[in-house]
Amino acid sequence: MDTAAFSAWIREFARLVGQNKDYLTELDSAIGDADHGANMTRGLNAVVKMLDEEKPDTPSALLKRTGMTLVSTVGGASGPLYGTAFLRMAAAAGDAETLDDGTFAKMLRAGLDGVLARGKAQLGDKTMVDALTPAVDALDATLAAGMPFPDAMQAALRAGEEGRDATVPLVARKGRASYLGERSAGHQDPGATSVTMLLAAAATTLTA
C-alpha cells in the first residue's frame, strides 16, 4: 500500500460520508444534535482539498495532515476523535513509503487506541468504538490466520457493520446521546455508522 492507495482510501471515505450526509444527520437528530453529517462532510471536503493542494508524499505524512485538517475543521466531538485516530495512525505508519498488511493492521489499532484515550469510551457505550473495536480485532485475527488482505479487510468491514448494528439497542453512556438515558436505546449510533464508511472505503480501495 503506497501513498496513492492511502489517498484513494481517504477520498473514498469522503465520498461515502458526503453521499450519506443526510442519513448521518438523521441518525444524529434522533439521539444527538443533528450535525454529524454536516460536520464530517465539511471536514472531509477540507481534507480532499488539502490532498489536492499539498500532495503529501508518504502514507504517514498523508495521515498526519488528514488528522490535523479534521481537528481544525470538524469541531464537536468527532473532530478531536477522528483527528486523534489519524494522527496516531500516522505515527504508527512510520517513515515507510509503502506499508505491508501487518503494519496497516497495527496502524488501525493505534487509531483505535487514540480514540479510546481521547474519548475515554468503552466498548458498549454506544459510540464509534463499538464499530472500530470489532473491526480491528477481526483484521488482526484474519490476517494472523493467513487470510489474504482483501478478504481480511472484508471480514473487518463485516465485523464493524455488525458492531454498528449492535449499537441500536444500547443505552448511550458517552457523548450527547447519554443525556437521553433509556431514550437513547432503539437508535443506531451515528459515530459507529461513519466508522463503517471508513472501513468500507478501505475495503474497496486498499485491496486492489
Next chain:
Amino acid sequence: MKKLINDPANVVSDALRGIAAAHPELRVDHENRIIFRGDAPVQGKVGLISGGGSGHEPLHGGFVGLGMLDAACAGEIFTSPVPDQMAAATKGVDGGAGVLHIVKNYTGDVMNFEMAGELAEAETGVQVATVVTNDDVAVEDSLYTAGRRGVGITVLLEKIAGAAAEERRPLAEVAEVARKVNANGRSMGLALTSCTVPAAGKPTFELSEAEMEVGIGIHGEPGRRRVPMAPANEIAEMLVSPILSDYDFTGGGGVIVFMNGMGATPLIELYVMYNEVANILGKAGIPIARSLVGPYITSLDMAGCSVTLLKADDEILRLWDAPVRTPGLRWGI
C-alpha cells in the same frame, strides 16, 4: 424552514460580520471566528475566554467586553469550535497574567479546549486554567452519562469571574471564584417546541401542541421525558423542585434567580414564569438577592425556558453588581 438567512452554510460567518458592524468596540477575527474585546490583551489582567457552538446567542460573543469575557470562539451551529480557534484566542488575550478557559461540559467542547490548552501552552508558555460548567440537574451525574451539561450558570459565571479578573486578581483566584459559582448553581430547562438547525432544515424533534419536553439542554436535543402541557405554575414546580432537591439553597445571602428564554419565548411569558418561581422560593424561605430575566443562553428558535439558581454570598453579589459593558449585559457604567 423559514429563517432570516442567506446560505445555511454561511449563517455563522454572516452573523459575525453583523456583530462586527453593530459593535465597533469589539474586534472580530473572521478567519478564526473569534470576537475580541477591542482593547485585548489587557496588560496585567487575567484573560477570560469561552466559546462553543453557535446558536446560543448572546452567549458567548455577546458577553465580550469590560467586566466579562476577553474573547469568545464561535463554532458552527451547536458544534464546538476547533482547537486552533481557542489557541489563537488564548494567545490573543494573554496580558501576562494567564488565561481562564470557561468550558460548558459537552464531550466535544471539553476535548477541543483540552487540545487547545495543550497547544497554546506548548507554543507560548501562557498559563491556562480551565473551569468546566455542569449545572444541569436534568442529567444524572454518573458513570453512565457524559456528566451534567453546562447551561445557565455559564452566563452568571462569565459575569462574576469577569468582574474578579477586572479587579486584577490572579489566575488561581479568578478560577476559584468561577468554580465556586459553578458549584453553587443549578439549572433545569423545558421546551415547548424543538428548534431548526439551518443546515438540517427541519426541527430536530417533533412535539405536538399538547406536549412539552422536560429536561432539555441547549442544542435542540430531546429531554429526559415528555409530559402533557400544563399551566405556568405547574411548569415552574417541575423546574424548581428538582433544583431545590439537588442542592441546599437556604442560608447564605439568598439566591440569584436567572429566568432564561430558549429563543422563541416572549419576555412576557418569562415574567409570568419568574413570578411563579418567586412564589415557590418565597414558600421555601429562600430570599431572592438578584434576578436576571431574558433570553441569554438560547437554543436557536426553540420555545421554552430554563431556571438557574445561584446561591449567593457577599463576594458573589459584589462581583455581580460590578460594572459590565458587553452587547448582552450592561450596567453600572
